Amino acid sequence: MTRQSSRPKQRLVILKMALVTGSLIATLAGARLLEQQEPLEAAAAVSVNQSALVLTPANEPAVMQLPPSNRRTQVQLQPIPQVVQPRVNPVTRTRSSR
Amino acid sequence: MNDAFPDSWHKNSFHAMGSEMAVWLETSDPDAAAAALAQVKALFERNEQALSRFRSDSELSRLNACSGQWIAVSDLLWQVLTLALEMAAVTGGFFDPTLLNALEQYGYKVTYEELTFIDLSGLGSGPSYPGQWTAVKLNQARHEVFLPAGLRIDLGGIAKGFTAQQAVNLLRDMGPCLVDAGGDLVAGDAPVGFPGWSIAVSSPWTNENQEPADLCTLWLSNEAVTTSGIDYRRWQIDGRPAHHLIDPLSGSPALTDGLTMTVLAEDAAQAEAWATAALVAGSDAGMEALLEADLAGLMVTQDGGILVTPPMHERLQLQPV
Numbered sequence: 144m145t146r147q148s149s150r151p152k153q154r155l156v157i158l159k160m161a162l163v164t165g166s167l168i169a170t171l172a173g174a175r176l177l178e179q180q181e182p183l184e185a186a187a188a189v190s191v192n193q194s195a196l197v198l199t200p201a202n203e204p205a206v207m208q209l210p211p212s213n214r215r216t217q218v219q220l221q222p223i224p225q226v227v228q229p230r231v232n233p234v235t236r237t238r239s240s241r
Numbered sequence: 242m243n244d245a246f247p248d249s250w251h252k253n254s255f256h257a258m259g260s261e262m263a264v265w266l267e268t269s270d271p272d273a274a275a276a277a278l279a280q281v282k283a284l285f286e287r288n289e290q291a292l293s294r295f296r297s298d299s300e301l302s303r304l305n306a307c308s309g310q311w312i313a314v315s316d317l318l319w320q321v322l323t324l325a326l327e328m329a330a331v332t333g334g335f336f337d338p339t340l341l342n343a344l345e346q347y348g349y350k351v352t353y354e355e356l357t358f359i360d361l362s363g364l365g366s367g368p369s370y371p372g373q374w375t376a377v378k379l380n381q382a383r384h385e386v387f388l389p390a391g392l393r394i395d396l397g398g399i400a401k402g403f404t405a406q407q408a409v410n411l412l413r414d415m416g417p418c419l420v421d422a423g424g425d426l427v428a429g430d431a432p433v434g435f436p437g438w439s440i441a442v443s444s445p446w447t448n449e450n451q452e453p454a455d456l457c458t459l460w461l462s463n464e465a466v467t468t469s470g471i472d473y474r475r476w477q478i479d480g481r482p483a484h485h486l487i488d489p490l491s492g493s494p495a496l497t498d499g500l501t502m503t504v505l506a507e508d509a510a511q512a513e514a515w516a517t518a519a520l521v522a523g524s525d526a527g528m529e530a531l532l533e534a535d536l537a538g539l540m541v542t543q544d545g546g547i548l549v550t551p552p553m554h555e556r557l558q559l560q561p562v
Contacts, residue, residue, distance in 0.1 A: 233455065233458050234246075234440060235263060236424070236440060237442055237443065237466045238473075238501075239472055240398070
């Protein structure tokens with residue numbers, strides 16, 4: 144066997160080793176990513192379940208119903224206390240002739 | 242009242258038509274604002290000169306002195322007189338501009354400021370002078386008016402509201418504006434950043450020397466609000482109460498259970514006429530008429546009650562708890 148005919152074989156071995164190494168690295172990175180995602184998905188699933196729960200009795204304060212979707216939700220609003228509504232001082236007033 | 246206005250709000254105050262006037266104009270051009278506000282003051286003075294029953298040389302006084310004959314009148318007097326007669330028709334005669342004889346019979350022959358200085362004893366007796374608005378004849382083509390002999394016109398609040406409306410029409414192209422004609426308010430567009438001009442409805446139970454109290458507030462834009470009342474302009478004749486709101490049917494001060502009447506309308510003439518008519522008619526008939534006309538109205542009764550029509554209730558900003 145001569146030196147020229149052995150170089151393509153060496154390159155092929157190096158390439159194979161690179162492919163194997165890269166695949167292993169990618170596998171390990173993907174696993175770590177999946178580990179990070181799982182808790183978030185779990186939390187989202189919990190919040191969806193909680194927001195879908197609320198159904199207010201008729202004698203409770205006003206309830207605003209969101210447009211229908213595949214996740215039906217209801218949001219309960221409390222009436223705004225009158226005392227905290229923003230007020231603008233009157234510029235003038237109407238009254239009977241003085 | 243709030244004097245901390247934005248710099249773009251320009252204000253002018255003056256006395257005219259027996260009342261304190263105030264005008265606000267929102268614009269970034271102070272020189273133009275000053276000129277325009279001066280024009281408004283001149284407008285009130287000009288109209289008062291023509292329409293005041295207290296000036297012997299006014300065109301209205303000359304018309305009143307020429308009853309029993311056809312008289313040609315100016316465009317201004319024609320406009321205001323025909324507007325007043327139109328309001329008389331709309332209100333079923335409860336607003337009537339032909340009550341000057343009755344007003345003077347009950348003492349209101351001088352300005353209210355002078356009323357306390359004259360002898361009122363013996364007044365209110367003699368023949369009655371009920372309203373006769375249907376007896377006024379008009380020739381539209383020639384702008385001529387015929388008053389039956391002895392019949393005399395008082396344009397009062399209609400003239401003030403008409404002039405306030407003219408003032409808004411004069412200012413509105415320059416910017417948002419508000420005219421306060423002695424408590425009769427006419428608004429143009431809302432000021433920038435606000436849904437309207439913030440105005441209050443005054444409580445009638447306030448003495449002149451006290452800080453005024455307000456019943457409620459509301460936003461005003463491109464409309465008018467007037468309050469008619471017998472809470473202030475009232476006096477006594479021989480121990481009997483009298484005031485300036487004459488019942489057109491009897492020719493006497495109206496025997497009403499109302500104290501003040503506040504009406505919102507598209508323009509000042511309607512607000513003025515309906516406020517007067519509803520107060521004269523009393524709480525039952527007056528509020529019923531406002532309901533039929535679908536007008537926003539608030540009546541304070543003499544026993545302390547407050548009545549509002551649904552359109553008014555929608556507009557009110559309730560006072561804080």
